[in-house]
Amino acid sequence: MKSLHLLAALAISAVAGSALGQDGHAVQMRAHEFRARVIKAASEYKAGDADRSFEHFKALYKEDPHDADVEGWLGFLLLLQNHGADAIGMLEDATHQRPQDLEIADNLGNAYYAAGDYEKALRQYQSVIAADPHLFVPHYNSGNIYLKKQDYTHALVEYLRAATLKKDDAAIQNDLGICYEKLGDDRNSALSFIAASDMAPDVKVYGRNAGLALLRNGRLKEALKYLQRADAGDPAVGLALGEAFARSGDKERALRSYEGVRDSMNDNPTFWFNLGVMRAEAGDRAGAEEAYRKSLELRPNDLDALTNYGLLLFRRGQYKEAEMVFDRLAGLNPDSIAAKMDLGSAAARAGDTERAMEAWKSVLRVDSTDWKVRLALAELQYDSGDYTSAQANYRQVLRSDPNNSQALNGIGLMYLKNSSYPQAEAAFRGSIQSNPHYTPAYNNLAVTLERMNRRGQAIEVLKRALKVDGNDANVRKNLERLTAGR
Numbered sequence: 001m002k003s004l005h006l007l008a009a010l011a012i013s014a015v016a017g018s019a020l021g022q023d024g025h026a027v028q029m030r031a032h033e034f035r036a037r038v039i040k041a042a043s044e045y046k047a048g049d050a051d052r053s054f055e056h057f058k059a060l061y062k063e064d065p066h067d068a069d070v071e072g073w074l075g076f077l078l079l080l081q082n083h084g085a086d087a088i089g090m091l092e093d094a095t096h097q098r099p100q101d102l103e104i105a106d107n108l109g110n111a112y113y114a115a116g117d118y119e120k121a122l123r124q125y126q127s128v129i130a131a132d133p134h135l136f137v138p139h140y141n142s143g144n145i146y147l148k149k150q151d152y153t154h155a156l157v158e159y160l161r162a163a164t165l166k167k168d169d170a171a172i173q174n175d176l177g178i179c180y181e182k183l184g185d186d187r188n189s190a191l192s193f194i195a196a197s198d199m200a201p202d203v204k205v206y207g208r209n210a211g212l213a214l215l216r217n218g219r220l221k222e223a224l225k226y227l228q229r230a231d232a233g234d235p236a237v238g239l240a241l242g243e244a245f246a247r248s249g250d251k252e253r254a255l256r257s258y259e260g261v262r263d264s265m266n267d268n269p270t271f272w273f274n275l276g277v278m279r280a281e282a283g284d285r286a287g288a289e290e291a292y293r294k295s296l297e298l299r300p301n302d303l304d305a306l307t308n309y310g311l312l313l314f315r316r317g318q319y320k321e322a323e324m325v326f327d328r329l330a331g332l333n334p335d336s337i338a339a340k341m342d343l344g345s346a347a348a349r350a351g352d353t354e355r356a357m358e359a360w361k362s363v364l365r366v367d368s369t370d371w372k373v374r375l376a377l378a379e380l381q382y383d384s385g386d387y388t389s390a391q392a393n394y395r396q397v398l399r400s401d402p403n404n405s406q407a408l409n410g411i412g413l414m415y416l417k418n419s420s421y422p423q424a425e426a427a428f429r430g431s432i433q434s435n436p437h438y439t440p441a442y443n444n445l446a447v448t449l450e451r452m453n454r455r456g457q458a459i460e461v462l463k464r465a466l467k468v469d470g471n472d473a474n475v476r477k478n479l480e481r482l483t484a485g486r
Contacts (some may be wrong), residue, residue, distance in 0.1 A: 034060070039068050045073075048408050050080060061090070068097040072104040079107060084114030102128050106138055118145045136165035140172055147175065152182040170199035174206050177213065189213050195224055204231045215240050220248050232257070235264045239271060242278070269298035273305050280312065288312055303333055310342060319350035330359070337363055341373060348376070353384050371397045375406045382413060390414070405435035410443060416448055422446045438464050439472045446478055455482055 041056035057074040064070060069096035075087035091108040098104060109124030122145045125138040156179040163172045173280040176202060177192035192212035200206055207229030214223035223244050231236045235367035240262030245254035255278040258271070265271040276291030292309040310325035326343035333339050344359035360377040363370060395411035401407065412427030425448050431441035443464035449458035465472060474478035 007065050015319050034064065034067075035069075038067070042073060045077070050077065053216060054081070065090070065347060066093060068094045068101075068104075070099065070108070070109045072098075075109050079114065082114070084111040085116075086279050086362065087111045102131055102133070102135065102288070105131075105140070106135075109138065109141060111143065111145040113141070114226050117149065121145060134165060136162040136169070136172075139165065140175075141181075143175060147178065150182075152179045155179050156183065164253075168199060170196040170203065170206060173199065173312060174209060177309075179207055181213065186213065186217055190219070193220075194226070197229060201229055204234075206227065208234060208237050211244075212236065212240055215244055220244050224248070232260060232461070235261045237261075239265075239274075239285060242274065246274075251278065254278055255282055267298065269302060269305070272298065273302065273308075276305070276308060281309070285312060294411055301332055303329065303336075306332070309341070312344070314342070316350070316392065319346050320352075322346040323350045323352060323355070327355075337366060337370075344373070344376065348380055355382075356380055357374060361371065369400065369403065371407075375404075375410070378407075378410055381411065387414065387417065393463070403430070405431040405438045405441060407436060409438065409441045412441070412444055412448075416444065416451075419451075421448055425452070437468055439469045439475055440466070443472070444480075446475075448459060458482055 031343040037056065037060060041053050041060065044050075044056065045053035054074075054077045057077060058068055060067070060070045061074050064317070069227060071090035075084075075091040075094065076454055078084055078087040086113045088108070089098055091104060093109050094104045095101070104448035105124065108129045110123045112118075125142045125145075128135065128138040129142070131216060139158045139162040139323060143155045143162060146152070146155035146158060156176065159176045159179060163169070163176060166172060173192050173196035174176065177189045177196060180186075180192055190210065191212035193206065193213045196201070197206040207226045207291035207297050208231070211223045211225075211227030211230055214220075214226060223240070227237055227241050227244060232238060234243065238257050242254045242257035245251070253277075257273045258278055261271075264276065271292045272295035276288045278296060279285075279291055280288035289309070289312055290469035292305055292312065295305045296309065304323055306329040310322050313319075313322035313325060323343065323346040326339060326346050327370065330336065330339040330343050340359045340363045343358045344363070347353075347356035347359060357377060357380055360373050360380075363373045364377070368374075374393050374397055376396075378390045379388035380395065381387075390410065391414050394407045394414070397404050397407040398411065408427050408431035409439075412424045412431065415421070415424035415427060425445065428441045428448060431438060432445065442461050446458040446461045446465075449455070449461065459479065460483050462475055462482065465475040466479065
């Protein structure tokens, strides 16, 4: 239950004096003694010993269950112990005896609240406000009831009145923030949560609320300040810290924040996706795969998780598995060009030529000018022996981009296959001139020169290629073969 502000019934009635006989004097002495015990029990509470005070007031209540002071104090102490519903009868009696005692009247409202009778509680608070509109407590407690009823407009009104009367109360500011948030006013929500946390920086929930509100407002640096006041073990805080650190570029701390709340996120697919992204960026591919798998177990058709998981498998060389993931992704998102391109790449690497060509052709039906895909398709067609289709695709690229190094290399291969060596040499040299870093053209030029009985020139071309890429296995193998045959 949301905590209420309480008003202690501290005023204690004096015993009236009058002319008395002997019996009357004895009665008055007993009354004075009783009143002294009431004062002592009250002073024990004021001195910080609420338990002893409570025991003494219980004893006094047994002696006189209709004494307004005892009923008011005992009701107040029951409220402190979260047994306010047990105090309703005694607080009602005390209020009836002292209708002007606003502390008792307010505590009666709290007792109704504790019993779940919010309408009675609200009427009681409003009666206190009518008697003295300058008390902040009944305004605050009324706001709590409206908040519980999800009547955020009236709750805001009461909290604003309470805040005007009590400017340094963090709880009021925090509840103002809740109302503004529910009403969609993110700016004032953040301002109120900030005020609450600055008034009470050690209260973690205030830091949490301020940090989350600032994060929603895109104020990353400030959000981090307040989130770090909060409980990092709180899943919402851990997620928010992870997001804030990630967006500010601190990937290492973002990952630590996500890992810190992992055990409480078993059913949160978005968390596992984000954890996968962080682990992948940190180079932990196995951990990233685990996180993406977990995310997909919880949300099997998540397009982003499928994409990242497929790319991870592809980069690890698990092409068949990647093809299966991208095939599913393309089925779920048939308008996605990227999914079809990824499917084609994975299928090609997995040796599933027909599936790869089908995927790339579907891309070209949407965008015939995607030269990257057209060249990939042409290479696959060449490798599978469909030279006519490959040549047509290479020439279509060259019509729009005459200096495309990959297309020139492809046309060169066509000439080489047909033993048209001068034309092949020209095409390969054009490819190298267009892109001096494209080593397949060097290798193919060397093969052409060798067939033209220009072995020395071929060797020099291969040596140039090794300066471009010393790890090209085809270039190195051909160079070793040619130099060994001298």
